[in-house]
Amino acid sequence: MTTLDDLLAPRSIAIVGASDDARRIGGRPLRHMIEQRFEGAVYPVNPNRDRVQGLQAYPALADIPGEVDFVLVAIPAAGVAEVVRQAAAKRARTVLIFSSGFAEMGGEGIAMQAEITRLARETGVRVIGPNCLGAFNSAIRFYPTFTSTIDRATPTPGGISIASQSGAYGSHIYMVSHLRGLGIRYWLTTGNEADLHIAECIRLLAEDDEVHTIMAYAESVKDGPMLSEALETARAARKPVIFMKVGRSAVGAAAASSHTASLAGEDAVYDAVLRQHGAWRARSTEEMLDIAYACRPRIYPAGRRLGLVTISGGAGVLMADAAEDAGLDVAPMPADAQAEIKAVVPFASALNPVDVTAQFFNDLSLVPRFTKAMLERGGYDGLIGFWTSVAGSPILAAPLLRSLTEAMAGRENQIFLQSVIAPDEIRRAYEDAGFPCFEDPTRAVNAMAALMAFGRAFAKGRAAVPHTPALPPLPAGPLGEREAKEILAAAGLPMVPDRLVTTAVEAEDAARAFGPSAFKIASPDILHKTEAGGVHLGVTAADAGPTFDAIMAAARHHAPAARLDGVLVSPMVSGGVEMILGARIDPVFGPVVMAGLGGVFTEVFRDVSFRRAPISPDTALEMLDELKGAALLRGARGQPPADARSLAEALSRLSIFAAAHATTLESVEMNPVRALPDGAVALDALILVRRDRAS
Amino acid sequence: MTTLDDLLAPRSIAIVGASDDARRIGGRPLRHMIEQRFEGAVYPVNPNRDRVQGLQAYPALADIPGEVDFVLVAIPAAGVAEVVRQAAAKRARTVLIFSSGFAEMGGEGIAMQAEITRLARETGVRVIGPNCLGAFNSAIRFYPTFTSTIDRATPTPGGISIASQSGAYGSHIYMVSHLRGLGIRYWLTTGNEADLHIAECIRLLAEDDEVHTIMAYAESVKDGPMLSEALETARAARKPVIFMKVGRSAVGAAAASSHTASLAGEDAVYDAVLRQHGAWRARSTEEMLDIAYACRPRIYPAGRRLGLVTISGGAGVLMADAAEDAGLDVAPMPADAQAEIKAVVPFASALNPVDVTAQFFNDLSLVPRFTKAMLERGGYDGLIGFWTSVAGSPILAAPLLRSLTEAMAGRENQIFLQSVIAPDEIRRAYEDAGFPCFEDPTRAVNAMAALMAFGRAFAKGRAAVPHTPALPPLPAGPLGEREAKEILAAAGLPMVPDRLVTTAVEAEDAARAFGPSAFKIASPDILHKTEAGGVHLGVTAADAGPTFDAIMAAARHHAPAARLDGVLVSPMVSGGVEMILGARIDPVFGPVVMAGLGGVFTEVFRDVSFRRAPISPDTALEMLDELKGAALLRGARGQPPADARSLAEALSRLSIFAAAHATTLESVEMNPVRALPDGAVALDALILVRRDRAS
Secondary structure, three states: OOOHHHHHOOOEEEEEOOOOOOOOOOOHHHHHHHHOOOOOEEEEEOOOOOEEOOEEOEOOHHHOOOOOOEEEEOOOHHHHHHHHHHHHHOOOOEEEEOOOOOHHHOOHHHHHHHHHHHHHHHHOOEEEOOOOOEEEEHHHOEOOEOOOHHHHOOOOOOOEEEEEOOHHHHHHHHHHHHHOOOOEEEEEEOOOOOOOOHHHHHHHHHHOOOOOEEEEEEOOOOOHHHHHHHHHHHHHOOOOEEEEEOOOOOOOOOOOOOHHHHHOOHHHHHHHHHHHOOOEEOOOHHHHHHHHHHOOOOOOOOOOEEEEEEOOHHHHHHHHHHHHHOOOEOOOOOHHHHHHHHHHOOOOOOOOOEEOOOHHHHOOOHHHHHHHHHHHOOOOOEEEEEEEHHHHOHHHHHHHHHHHHHHHOOOOOOEEEEEEOOOHHHHHHHHHOOOOEEOOHHHHHHHHHHHHHHHHHHHHOOOOOOOOOOOOOOOOOOOOHHHHHHHHHHOOOOEOOOEEEOOHHHHHHHHHHHOOEEEEEEOOOOOOOOOOOOEEEEEOHHHHHHHHHHHHHHHHHHOOOOOOOEEEEEEOOOOOEEEEEEEEEEOOOEEEEEEEEOOHHHHOOOOEEEEEOOOOHHHHHHHHHHOOOHHHHOOHHHOOOOOHHHHHHHHHHHHHHHHHOOOOEEEEEEEEEEEOOOOEEEOOEEEEEOHHHOO | OOOHHHHHOOOEEEEEOOOOOOOOOOOHHHHHHHHOOOOOEEEEEOOOOOEEOOEEOEOOHHHOOOOOOEEEEOOOHHHHHHHHHHHHHOOOOEEEEOOOOOHHHOOHHHHHHHHHHHHHHHHOOEEEOOOOOEEEEHHHOEOOEOOOHHHHOOOOOOOEEEEEOOHHHHHHHHHHHHHOOOOEEEEEEOOOOOOOOHHHHHHHHHHOOOOOEEEEEEOOOOOHHHHHHHHHHHHHOOOOEEEEEOOOOOOOOOOOOOHHHHHOOHHHHHHHHHHHOOOEEOOOHHHHHHHHHHOOOOOOOOOOEEEEEEOOHHHHHHHHHHHHHOOOEOOOOOHHHHHHHHHHOOOOOOOOOEEOOOHHHHOOOHHHHHHHHHHHHHOOOEEEEEEEHHHHOHHHHHHHHHHHHHHHOOOOOOEEEEEEOOOHHHHHHHHHOOOOEEOOHHHHHHHHHHHHHHHHHHHHOOOOOOOOOOOOOOOOOOOOHHHHHHHHHHOOOOEOOOEEEOOHHHHHHHHHHHOOEEEEEEOOOOOOOOOOOOEEEEEOHHHHHHHHHHHHHHHHHHOOOOOOOEEEEEEOOOOOEEEEEEEEEEOOOEEEEEEEEOOHHHHOOOOEEEEEOOOOHHHHHHHHHHOOOHHHHOOHHHOOOOOHHHHHHHHHHHHHHHHHOOOOEEEEEEEEEEEOOOOEEEOOEEEEEOHHHOO
8 A cells, every 4th residue: 555655755856848947837946955965865857857956857757877766747747648658667656647627627638538447457556646746754754746835834844634626725735834834744736636536635644653633625526435434544543634625615506406405515525534534624715834833742531621811811711711612611719729720829810711910910829829720620631821922021021831730740631722923033932832722712712612522532532433234125116105114114214104005995904003193195206295185184084984085086187197196195104303313315425414403403503413424323323412403302391201212223234224225216305204202203205326326 | 081192192191100121010100101212291200209210200290380181090990080170170181091990800999090080071181091001192193002012013103093992912912013014103092991981983084084093892881882883983084993792792682581682692693783884893803804905005996706827727617716705796807808708718727716827937918908807808906916935035026016017007906916936035026016015815805895995985985874753652561462463563563453352252353253263262461372271273254263262261360360451362374484573682882773584594593684773764774685494485485575675674674663662672583474475464463671761
């Protein structure tokens, strides 16, 4: 299997299309290699010149006398495939292609890119790009990139790495990291991803011992399952992945043929998958950088309890608000610890936030006393201290830093972020002592929320994934309601009982057996049953015969050509909470499962939750908990709580069903499902089979 | 009326409790006056010394030979009231009190503070504080404050001013402003607000010609109506108010006796009032500063159309996502303008975001050509350019700035923010040319959203406020359903018709007249009618007699002592959208009106919207539009649209009703209200009269 060393630690590089003009795309990487003193061999390839930027040049790859591990390509698209072939012949491990004019241009470009993909698969040479800005490995000063950012900011090696589909934006992320003082080890831009793609980059970074934090930027992901694997590899290695996924427009909503399909707008699925695997989805570059920066001490507390210590009551309230927004728990100090603080400073607020007050200026020893009490007695997973520009004053900075260091001595599982305004050198002193610093207290709170989310994800580890059984293939579609319900019932899903009746007498029998019943036309050709006059609810045995006749007549009138199988009778089920459970096969991630509250909650409020399928009942419970309307399941408005466990069992089974039928299923939806105080039951179901499998 | 000149532009200051030790609270402001060279007279008052920090000292205020405009007090609480008296006798205009030990300590401190409030009212002297950190007026170098921040950052005068309840946090805001290069004219901290409070500060700043942007921080507001007035004064003067209100815990929910009361958690009301008057509620200091900074060019476009121009496609997508989140419209370029751009750079994305691509580096003239096309043809209210560190390169910065300036020449109603990474001096060049710069593109988008929100609020101006009529006083409570409905019907609110029946025969007559009816026990002593067996729905004339008897019997059994007036019969109304309309008298803001979707939407999803009452029907329509579930009123899920205009009329009338009864009403709620395709009707109502007015 490929490693980052294979890709980005070559002993030699050939630059095909090397230019003597150091400002040109073919000239810049050569200049970087020379200026940054890459220690491996560098071979310019240029049929028109003997020397390029002072180095001996070669007419073609084949003419290079030594071995070539890495080939960089900066020539027009038409010639690129031939260079890949030559690189493979030369037994290069990696070809990095700057050239554009491939899939992004459409038409012939798509075919040219497919050829490169084919060559990579066939020869085993790994391809980065085409249409990419390059990469770097700062530890060996290897800069195969034409970004000019390197000129303005020479990388310092560190434990953070960046993978970006966008070259220009990847450069921006790098630049901002550099300005933040973050050492970047690897930087990769993947461009059109003919071979190496963003998910594999994350896996490679997760597997590399030198990397401890991963930042990624993507507009789309080619291989959803590999992204899952990559994120799990990172989680197992306790490496935070901070992922920025942009382009949130829902795809395919217009063409959607069921709620589940239209709701699985790709963005919500990305959101769910990233959360499912413990990655943090960043919404801005600043947020991404804040979190990467806060990861420097590599302390990820597996909790939510936040202690706040401040010299400004106002800042304390502000941070408490932000913490609540971020889902953190600003739990109060134990009463005895509060009393201790009050004994020292009677007018200090000791609850949490703990307000040191202006007494701070008179007695700096209050800081270690108060914060030790918080760390030891308050049991907080992390603290944030607000000291504003006071912490940057030349007189106070050193003793404050000593106090903080003293308070944290021997504490390896708690983290202490600081909100300070300080000149660079003072700020660096705090940082080097293990205290990340934020000018803005709200940003400190948000970074803390991310550190704790990582901590919880690392502690929890990979969710148990149920076994996907081999199931008999789905029949060719379209499937009627009755068939769908039978298939799902056979898969262990709780479907309301029903009976297909074909005469008024049978209808009466059924209504007598079930009590007040729902009558629905049974026809594979009538999808919109209500519009066809095909639905009557609360039908009693007395009304059953006439109702049967009325439904059949209405259906015949509405759709004279439809095949009518009869009327489906099932008992009325009322009460409980109305839910929708569904699953679909996502083009990127494969089977995904969805839960939502019924009706307008799903359609108007979009209160739904997703996971990659299959999932266990425990994971299904987490999905239900994520709903904004989860309070309804817990028994809001004087209602008894719903049987969430039964609902979760059903959701888990539905997810297994979808996974088992991933190749033939388009989507499945149980709607409505009534979550009752005891059990859950689906009243209707729809299975859409992939059209290429439909009869 | 007081002006800022009265408060903060004195010709002389006396410092009572002036200390020779420049580090002490009574010493610092004196040192500031000396070091910063305040040009007025400075009189230290200290009975124990002849000279303080080199200036002649006086034993008491009365001993000062000249006039004293401003008295600063830094002595223990017990002596403060006497100083206020002396200051008034000396005809000082302002007393600023550092001293703590007042209302914040409870007990006797509350009484001492009340005395100061009384003295201010009685003598006309204005009091700032007590328990405050002071204030400044940088234009005249007047620094009556003991913040040490002044030592680290001498203010530069400018058009931005700060009002903060919190002293320490106010200092932080000032410090961050200073670091951003923002000139601060006035800085006020109000502490315990015995007299001057935050709302009046905003009004004074809004009235001052030198101030163009106002930042405010508050934990609570004492005078809601004055805040409204202050914000309207600012809006009329086209001055942005950026308001940070912290402490978001809902008050009084436990004691709430109706939905409306419990939902009017003060935070949601603050939110609504700030929005209502065109202020921007900031959630973090960074956001507040970003917006104040973006206000520098004082251009507030009254729209939502945002054009994005970028050298990175990735950054374009990221900004478009952020714009959507912020409610801005990334509208496409007109087709002909797109074609023009494509003619220049065939592979450029010309839709919006417009991607200049790396062609930028070859031909900088693309920038004015593309951005002019966007400004002229795209009709955008504002543009954001993403140039990252490229814009900070010494070679490119000057020509880029020329290009931007050329594109914007003569455009006074459009604004162009930049996302750039640049050294300070280059960034300042952009700023001075009218282009605020943000390192992070998302922050640029959010600042743009605020500028446009100000622009729309300024253009819209003050909403028409309906006349509040004199209404007969409410009867003493508690009021039964029937009485509530009658009162509201008399106020012009659409109540379902009803009839009070006292016999089975009358019940039958009523049900015959109304059709299927709702029967409800009528008793001022039974509030929970359903639990008392007092509610039957869908009663037909045939069942009316027995139902009447059953309800009366159940009520007698349930509450033997209750007065039973009979049964209230009203027609069943179904269909439409279920809503709740309510109003309450907020302790801070007075009458506020509320609209929400019924049931769980209000209780679980908290989908409600507020305004200060009274409001016009147009404002009521805006409230309805703000609901997340507004789509239901517009006719989601195949339902006909509801008659929003009738609903808005009702909401407006309810708001007028609440305003007219502000002194006696506690809350009023119409729940449910059915918003039908034609009209709206309330099925039930509850009026709670203030307990001090109840019988």
